[in-house]
Amino acid sequence: MDRPIKTLQDKNSYLDLHRQERVTLLEVLDRALDKGVVISGDIVISVADVDLIYLGLKVLLSSVETMERLRGAPMAGAQEEPT
Amino acid sequence: MDTKVTEKELIYLYCVTKKTPKLKEAEDLVDSLYFIYHRGLFAVVSKVKFAEFGEENLKRNLANLEWIKHKASIHEKIIEGVMKNTCVIPFKFATLFNTEDNLKTMLGQHLEEFKDILKKLEDKEEWGVKIYSDLEKLKEVIIQEDEEILNIDKEINSSSTGKAYLLKKKKEELLNIATNKKLNEYGEVSFDRLKEKSTEDRINKLLPKEVTERNDEMILNSAFLIDKDKVEDFLKIVEGLRTKYTDKGLFFDCTGPWPPYNFCGFLKEKIHNG
Numbered sequence: 001m002d003r004p005i006k007t008l009q010d011k012n013s014y015l016d017l018h019r020q021e022r023v024t025l026l027e028v029l030d031r032a033l034d035k036g037v038v039i040s041g042d043i044v045i046s047v048a049d050v051d052l053i054y055l056g057l058k059v060l061l062s063s064v065e066t067m068e069r070l071r072g073a074p075m076a077g078a079q080e081e082p083t
Numbered sequence: 084m085d086t087k088v089t090e091k092e093l094i095y096l097y098c099v100t101k102k103t104p105k106l107k108e109a110e111d112l113v114d115s116l117y118f119i120y121h122r123g124l125f126a127v128v129s130k131v132k133f134a135e136f137g138e139e140n141l142k143r144n145l146a147n148l149e150w151i152k153h154k155a156s157i158h159e160k161i162i163e164g165v166m167k168n169t170c171v172i173p174f175k176f177a178t179l180f181n182t183e184d185n186l187k188t189m190l191g192q193h194l195e196e197f198k199d200i201l202k203k204l205e206d207k208e209e210w211g212v213k214i215y216s217d218l219e220k221l222k223e224v225i226i227q228e229d230e231e232i233l234n235i236d237k238e239i240n241s242s243s244t245g246k247a248y249l250l251k252k253k254k255e256e257l258l259n260i261a262t263n264k265k266l267n268e269y270g271e272v273s274f275d276r277l278k279e280k281s282t283e284d285r286i287n288k289l290l291p292k293e294v295t296e297r298n299d300e301m302i303l304n305s306a307f308l309i310d311k312d313k314v315e316d317f318l319k320i321v322e323g324l325r326t327k328y329t330d331k332g333l334f335f336d337c338t339g340p341w342p343p344y345n346f347c348g349f350l351k352e353k354i355h356n357g
Contacts, residue, residue, distance in 0.1 A: 025152060026295060027211060027338050028159045030287070030304075033151075035344035036175040039189055043093065043138050043179040 092130045093137070094180040097161045098171040098342065099190070100125045101201045109164030112157050121187045122194055127165055128186065136179055162342045170204045172197060173342035200347050206311050209346060210339030212277055212321065214303040215295075216266055220332030225261050232257055269333060270303045273324050280317040281307035285345045299334060306345040314340070 098104075103118075104127050110116045113129040120126075134140055144150045155176055162173045180186040190197070226232055235254045239247045278284040287304040295301055309317050321337045328335075 024338070025156070026290075027341075028155050029151070030290065031211075031341060031344040032155050032158050032173075032176040034175075034287075036173045036342075037099075037178075037347050038175050039096075039178055039193070042181040042185055043136065043141060043177070 091133045093133055094119075094128050094183060094186055095131045095136065096174050096178045096180065096186060097127045097129070097158060098165055098173050099197055099201075100127065100165065100169045100171050101198070102169040104165045104171075105168045106165070108167065109161040112160055112164075116161065119183055119186060121190045124190055124194065124197055126186055126190060127161065127171075129161075131179070136177065141177065159342075166342055170201055170206075171342055172200055172204070172347045173344050204308075204343050204346065207282065207308050207343070207346075208311055208314055208340035209306055209308055209343040210314070210317060210337065211306045211341060212273075212303070213301055213305070213336040214270060214273060215297055215299040215334040215336065216269075216302045217299045217332035217334070218262065221265060222258055222262055224331055225258060225265060229257070229261050232261065265331070266302050269328055269331065273328070273333075273335075274303060274305060276320050276324060277305065277307060277317070280313045280320060281309045283308040283346055287345070299332070302333075306341075308343060308346045 101124060104125050106116050106118065106127065113131075116127070116129045118125045118127050135144065144154075158176050162171055165171050180189070226236075232254060235250055235257065239250045239254070242250060274284070274286070285306040287306065289301045289304050292298070292300070307317065318337070321335055324333075325335050
């Protein structure tokens, strides 16, 4: 199979490298910080710390309201489990 | 290699493999990337400074977005480098041990689980699909297609001001209901189509706009574990869904292959016959 290791299947994002970089970063953070095998190593990052990281993604985030949204309130009009 | 751990260093675990990992590609990313062998498993690790990753300072660093971006990218690149040659179990960002012995103890405790997971992951790739919806665009489509709404429109045109006002309210309400219904339907249909080619799937929590920095709403955040020889088919399905739903204001963000972050859990996996 001949394809690049990381394919962003969105033609538009090729036009905007900065955007692509940001998207990739979002994907990486969404995975590396939130998923993967969680073992209690000798030093533990708590869930609250991870929330802080998501907050940090957008520097302007400082409101309590946003904190609450990040804590898992579903989006308007969106469905969490379409099954 | 000197594997003696001094007091001022910690062992950072990136991933575990069954075959000897090749570290050439990734070794420039950090100081002293190496592996630890223990009872049939290889742990890819590097030494990190206690001053940077010790509890107190780690907490402080986690508040620093630039630091996280940099370190998370390294974490990802190292694992991607290793997975070019062999199947990996990726660990969560900043999985840290005080000593190699502690790491080996952990490996020993989960030996069978790790081996089972690696067996399951063999010849498979993780792909991610995030679907976003441009709600305004979707509403425009619905306004032109939904019979009930079209009927109300007609009624509005032939009604008195007062009645028209109430009908407009009702139209608004119907539009919101129809939009939600369509979103659910599109999300469901897409997810069902996508998982046809996967051996396992995950639905993850939706990320808010503040995080995605997009103008449209995320309506599905999903991940799929796919046999390598079915990936081409999977991508064709994504293309098909794109064609089908672009007019409805949906945007499909498909990325991969990723380290199988979503499919290395210990607990009983939800396996469906794909």
